Amino acid sequence: MPLMTSLMRCTPAVVDGPDDTPKHLGWIMMTALGIGATIGAGIFAMPGIIAGKAGPAGILSFLITGFVIAMVAVCYDQFSRRVTNGVSAYSYVYHSLGELAAWIVAFGLFLEYSFGSSAVSIAWAEYLKTSLGYTLPPFFAGPTNGPDGFHFGINIVAVAVVLVVTLILCFGGVSKSAKLNFVLVCLKMGLLIMFLCVGASHVNPANWTPFMPMGWEGVLKGAAIAVFPYVGFDALFTFARESKSLKDTRLATVLCVGIVAFLYVTVMAVATGLAPCMIPDPAHAGQLMPNPLFGGNDAAAPLAKLLANAGENWTSKFIAAGAVLGIFNVLLVLCMGGPRIFRNMAEDGLLPEIFQKTNKGNPVVGIALNGLIVALTAGLVPFGDIADMMVLGTLVAFMFVGFGALRLKLVNPIVALLASIGCIILMGHLGKLVLQVYCVTLPVGLLIYFTYSRHHSKLGKAQAAAAKPEDLIPSA
Numbered sequence: 001m002p003l004m005t006s007l008m009r010c011t012p013a014v015v016d017g018p019d020d021t022p023k024h025l026g027w028i029m030m031t032a033l034g035i036g037a038t039i040g041a042g043i044f045a046m047p048g049i050i051a052g053k054a055g056p057a058g059i060l061s062f063l064i065t066g067f068v069i070a071m072v073a074v075c076y077d078q079f080s081r082r083v084t085n086g087v088s089a090y091s092y093v094y095h096s097l098g099e100l101a102a103w104i105v106a107f108g109l110f111l112e113y114s115f116g117s118s119a120v121s122i123a124w125a126e127y128l129k130t131s132l133g134y135t136l137p138p139f140f141a142g143p144t145n146g147p148d149g150f151h152f153g154i155n156i157v158a159v160a161v162v163l164v165v166t167l168i169l170c171f172g173g174v175s176k177s178a179k180l181n182f183v184l185v186c187l188k189m190g191l192l193i194m195f196l197c198v199g200a201s202h203v204n205p206a207n208w209t210p211f212m213p214m215g216w217e218g219v220l221k222g223a224a225i226a227v228f229p230y231v232g233f234d235a236l237f238t239f240a241r242e243s244k245s246l247k248d249t250r251l252a253t254v255l256c257v258g259i260v261a262f263l264y265v266t267v268m269a270v271a272t273g274l275a276p277c278m279i280p281d282p283a284h285a286g287q288l289m290p291n292p293l294f295g296g297n298d299a300a301a302p303l304a305k306l307l308a309n310a311g312e313n314w315t316s317k318f319i320a321a322g323a324v325l326g327i328f329n330v331l332l333v334l335c336m337g338g339p340r341i342f343r344n345m346a347e348d349g350l351l352p353e354i355f356q357k358t359n360k361g362n363p364v365v366g367i368a369l370n371g372l373i374v375a376l377t378a379g380l381v382p383f384g385d386i387a388d389m390m391v392l393g394t395l396v397a398f399m400f401v402g403f404g405a406l407r408l409k410l411v412n413p414i415v416a417l418l419a420s421i422g423c424i425i426l427m428g429h430l431g432k433l434v435l436q437v438y439c440v441t442l443p444v445g446l447l448i449y450f451t452y453s454r455h456h457s458k459l460g461k462a463q464a465a466a467a468k469p470e471d472l473i474p475s476a
Contacts, residue, residue: 339366
């Protein structure tokens, strides 16, 4: 089979044979799973980071990202109706653009889930430390990479929470995990409503001026980072095969994107109204500098700091404690999503069959491997820019889904182009380090594909078997 033909072979829309995947997730649980992965570390940390790049216009950043994701959501919804046995961007791209593109999407998404889970577990450890006020010996607080150089250490709290989540998923099953996720989502939503209600009474409209201090460039940089919360949107579709019906999946998609966009915009508006994003620079008269309240790394708690600055100390501590629950919730869903991509790849022959084995609906081998990778990364790698690593892989997946929907004419061409081009524009505003890391990890994935996956592809074997009888017919 010619190389290019094999790289672009596409799966059929409907796969023959029985599908024993349990159909046990209704629209409420599906919506909760999507919200569980999107409302957590992002909403507790990203508003401050985005405000530091875009100022109060970070509201526009979330709206721009929300619009792009809405276009992507339309493509996802149509794919879920066409590829009923598929999960997430991997299956949709495999059906529309071919095997190589699907592998790039799947490998990138798994890495991004792993990087993201590692970052979220580190952030969880920091929030727990802030909430409880405990201290650990520097070695057990994790590695640091500061002005005085790199110092080795092991973040035992981050490793511990990853192991706990992995055990819950391996032995608890999907149903119990989804129910735990639903409880945590309800608690988290209550905390966010508390922040909005308490914070709104302290909003000073003067803090929204100047509204766009860094111009449109700052708004677009903020929009690129705002993709971080929407990674959970793709995680929702890793459960599409377990949805009770297509109607449940569609309703969950609409509710997830709508609720998340509303919450992020309102939280951003209140957060930037509580304190000015820019303050006078004492070292340079007449110049402005970012407000330290919106500074720090992703493990900081900007919402709690802003409330404390407004004099709401009790509510501030309550929000900090709530962040511990919220981030645990995100970690739970992210660790559920990645292994399901591996399960589908194994079903297609692109990975060994062992990744297909499940226990109570959960692919245990993939979850165990994912837990090991996440624990090692979280325990041994400094926080740094690790959270941003998951953004690029997600944007690449969303871009391919848009192009796939365009190729199959599943949606209006304008919708598909807006989805894909929007993702490309956001990719161009990510940090250079993110792009450099992707340029290293992608060749590793391609090496695995060309040395194993391409030769074990069930689709490739089926096509070769179908063509073989014709090849044996003697020529005249």
